[in-house]
Amino acid sequence: MPFSSNRREFLVQVGAAAVGAALGGPALAQTSKPMAERPRPRVVVGRDEALAKGEPAEHAEPIRKLLDAAMQRLTGASDAAAAWRTFFQPANRIGIKVNTLGYSTHPVVVDAIVAGLRAAGVPAENILIWDRFDSELVRAKFRLNKSTTGVRCFGTDADRVGRGYQEQVETNGRIGSCFSRIVAEQVDTLICVPVLKDHNLAGVSLGMKNFYGAIHNPNKYHDHNCDPYVADVVSHRFIAPKWRLTVVDAVRGQYQAGPGRSPEYFWPFGGLVVGADFVAVDAVAADLLEAKRRDAGLPTLADENRPCRHIATAGARGLGEADLKRIERVEV
Amino acid sequence: MDSLDNIFLHPTRRDVLRLGVACGAAGLLCGRRNVAAQDTAGTGALEGPKLEGVVRHEARHWESLPDRRVKCLLCPRECEVADVERGYCGVRENVGGRYQTLVYGALCSANVDPIEKKPLFHYRPGTTAFSIATAGCNIECKFCQNWQISQFRPEQVPSVEVPPQKLVDSCKAAGSPTIAYTYSEPTIFYEYMHDTAALARQQDIGSVMISNGYIQEKPMRELCRALTGAKIDLKAFTEKFYVEQCAGELKPVLHTLEVLKDVGIWFELVILIIPTLNDSADEIRQMSDWVVKHLGPNVPMHFTRYHPTYRLTNLPRTPVSTLERCRQTALDAGVRYVYLGNVPMHKGENTYCHNCGTELIHRVGMQTTDNRIRDGKCPKCGTAIPGVWSQDQALAVTSRPAEV
Numbered sequence: 001m002p003f004s005s006n007r008r009e010f011l012v013q014v015g016a017a018a019v020g021a022a023l024g025g026p027a028l029a030q031t032s033k034p035m036a037e038r039p040r041p042r043v044v045v046g047r048d049e050a051l052a053k054g055e056p057a058e059h060a061e062p063i064r065k066l067l068d069a070a071m072q073r074l075t076g077a078s079d080a081a082a083a084w085r086t087f088f089q090p091a092n093r094i095g096i097k098v099n100t101l102g103y104s105t106h107p108v109v110v111d112a113i114v115a116g117l118r119a120a121g122v123p124a125e126n127i128l129i130w131d132r133f134d135s136e137l138v139r140a141k142f143r144l145n146k147s148t149t150g151v152r153c154f155g156t157d158a159d160r161v162g163r164g165y166q167e168q169v170e171t172n173g174r175i176g177s178c179f180s181r182i183v184a185e186q187v188d189t190l191i192c193v194p195v196l197k198d199h200n201l202a203g204v205s206l207g208m209k210n211f212y213g214a215i216h217n218p219n220k221y222h223d224h225n226c227d228p229y230v231a232d233v234v235s236h237r238f239i240a241p242k243w244r245l246t247v248v249d250a251v252r253g254q255y256q257a258g259p260g261r262s263p264e265y266f267w268p269f270g271g272l273v274v275g276a277d278f279v280a281v282d283a284v285a286a287d288l289l290e291a292k293r294r295d296a297g298l299p300t301l302a303d304e305n306r307p308c309r310h311i312a313t314a315g316a317r318g319l320g321e322a323d324l325k326r327i328e329r330v331e332v
Numbered sequence: 333m334d335s336l337d338n339i340f341l342h343p344t345r346r347d348v349l350r351l352g353v354a355c356g357a358a359g360l361l362c363g364r365r366n367v368a369a370q371d372t373a374g375t376g377a378l379e380g381p382k383l384e385g386v387v388r389h390e391a392r393h394w395e396s397l398p399d400r401r402v403k404c405l406l407c408p409r410e411c412e413v414a415d416v417e418r419g420y421c422g423v424r425e426n427v428g429g430r431y432q433t434l435v436y437g438a439l440c441s442a443n444v445d446p447i448e449k450k451p452l453f454h455y456r457p458g459t460t461a462f463s464i465a466t467a468g469c470n471i472e473c474k475f476c477q478n479w480q481i482s483q484f485r486p487e488q489v490p491s492v493e494v495p496p497q498k499l500v501d502s503c504k505a506a507g508s509p510t511i512a513y514t515y516s517e518p519t520i521f522y523e524y525m526h527d528t529a530a531l532a533r534q535q536d537i538g539s540v541m542i543s544n545g546y547i548q549e550k551p552m553r554e555l556c557r558a559l560t561g562a563k564i565d566l567k568a569f570t571e572k573f574y575v576e577q578c579a580g581e582l583k584p585v586l587h588t589l590e591v592l593k594d595v596g597i598w599f600e601l602v603i604l605i606i607p608t609l610n611d612s613a614d615e616i617r618q619m620s621d622w623v624v625k626h627l628g629p630n631v632p633m634h635f636t637r638y639h640p641t642y643r644l645t646n647l648p649r650t651p652v653s654t655l656e657r658c659r660q661t662a663l664d665a666g667v668r669y670v671y672l673g674n675v676p677m678h679k680g681e682n683t684y685c686h687n688c689g690t691e692l693i694h695r696v697g698m699q700t701t702d703n704r705i706r707d708g709k710c711p712k713c714g715t716a717i718p719g720v721w722s723q724d725q726a727l728a729v730t731s732r733p734a735e736v
């Protein structure tokens with residue numbers, strides 16, 4: 001039965017967590033080993049020049065191939081299905097957190113992720129694409145599915161299925177928030193699919209910042225470049241322990257004036273950034289954005305008084321690796 | 333029924349907190365807000381109206397920045413907000429470089445309360461205030477009693493849209509001489525409060541703002557043309573408390589108090605005393621001295637009792653003896669009218685003439701049971717008692733134009 005949990009499934013999840021740890025995911029990052037002794041997490045930057053042309057939606061097949069290649073490179077698996085199985089088991093209840101605020105995740109990238117999960121044997125009913133609002137998902141061209149069959153897709157605000165936010169306030173560090181019932185109660189495994197984009201306060205809006213969409217009061221946590229609040233949100237028990245994979249939609253990035261959609265700053269990067277260590281993925285993707293800003297003659301994010309403090313804080317807290325020198329960056 | 337009457341026939345605490353308006357009157361008033369369907373799984377209590385059902389209205393007091401960003405100038409936080417984002421209060425949103433309020437007339441609470449419950453003790457005692465709120469707040473007190481509306485966003489809280497004239501009509505129908513903008517933080521529904529108060533004043537209805545005082549001078553002065561009274565929370569007398577417990581600042585609040593004093597509007601102060609956090613003798617002495625020096629001896633101070641709630645649950649209720657000590661400190665500093673709050677039947681609930689000590693107003697649990705003031709004076713010694721004792725006085729008190 002989809003979205004249920006029993007002891008066997010729990011053991012499968014624990015097993016998956018161990019695999020994630022071996023690939024430099026958050027479980028490893030939270031061990032007591034000193035940073036210097038830990039293996040460098042791998043982050044794969046996949047690019048295909050063909051993707052940089054036209055609209056992202058026109059490139060379903062190349063995006064799927066690029067993602068599978070990136071997953072194989074990430075895991076070292078001999079084929080794509082095996083690569084996906086490294087992280088995901090059929091019994092997992094998987095929540096794919098997209099970003100539909102302003103400039104949004106392209107559904108074609110999420111389609112490629114779903115194809116990978118299906119190849120790994122995950123039933124469609126165990127996959128849920130979600131964000132805060134039904135209406136924003138629709139605007140981003142996701143197709144809602146609130147039925148009990150097929151890949152489901154809805155917002156936290158969806159009647160009957162999304163079920164709003166939990167009633168109790170969860171305190172973690174400096175945040176006090178009610179979490180979406182989707183992330184708190186309905187899924188045990190998370191894939192984060194942000195879009196490669198600028199953020200006017202946090203510097204960038206990537207994987208970690210995307211989980212502001214899991215709490216009821218993100219507006220309270222924008223001071224001081226959203227720091228340490230982003231790290232407080234993602235280190236919560238509803239998120240970090242469930243988070244297996246980040247796929248940054250970099251098919252077409254936006255290097256300025258985010259998080260709203262600003263076509264004048266679109267950047268046809270034609271790629272994906274993939275990894276299990278969510279801090280490392282954000283660090284690499286933020287570095288790509290900074291490089292693009294340099295090329296475009298823009299000041300650094302720090303010079304615009306919006307350094308990516310939240311990535312550094314997450315690294316300092318051991319949630320993952322924020323030091324670019326200690327990240328194995330691989331290109332495909 | 334085309335009024336808010338049914339909302340407050342049987343008010344409960346839950347009504348006050350959130351659901352009163354939406355459950356009681358959603359379809360009756362406008363039927364326009366998209367309130368969540370009957371609940372399904374779980375309690376769903378925090379499911380709210382849909383985003384597309386939120387009321388949108390042009391905001392005031394903001395300026396444009398490059399790249400379609402805006403800077404809000406309503407409160408001292410001065411949020412710089414990018415397109416599609418909201419300010420700290422969660423109820424003001426940048427839509428393509430234009431700033432919008434999402435709570436214009438979006439009432440999530442409505443009740444007829446004794447004016448003493450605000451608390452305002454020197455403003456039309458024994459009358460009622462038609463009390464309303466929307467979702468949202470521009471600070472976050474860890475001890476907020478109304479966090480289930482103040483710390484949520486408009487789309488998360490069931491509400492109904494009530495245009496200003498309809499609210500004034502409802503207030504009249506309820507027999508209340510005053511509208512109170514209260515429960516959450518009215519600064520964040522400024523536009524609605526301003527327009528409603530201006531309209532109400534033309535129709536001889538007063539308006540009182542029950543606020544944290546965290547607002548900029550310009551909008552405050554502009555608003556004072558329409559208001560007839562205010563109650564301001566002075567949450568402590570240290571910046572540390574404001575930063576750590578409220579995500580706010582003390583200095584702008586003190587400035588607001590000076591502005592209110594300058595404008596000449598009637599206002600009272602409430603200080604929620606929390607054990608170990610803001611109850612030291614020194615702090616209360618400094619606060620009281622400041623009040624007397626900057627506001628004068630006639631601004632009433634209410635020291636009220638804290639109960640554990642929201643994110644501050646690890647401290648005990650405030651001992652009554654602490655409140656009594658605070659009261660005495662303020663009296664010793666020269667404040668003439670000092671009260672205790674949330675301590676029913678205590679003599680600190682009553683009003684005594686500052687000249688002869690005669691008991692003027694007797695209260696029980698935030699209700700006036702006996703008012704002996706005549707024409708604003710002590711019946712025994714004839715001393716004028718500071719306050720607003722009639723509707724004519726309420727409507728005249730801010731008739732001199734406030735500089736904007």
Ligand code: SF4
Nearest residue numbers: 404407410411419421
């Ligand atoms: S009113 Fe709201 S948006 Fe405006 S400055 Fe204050 S918190 Fe920010």
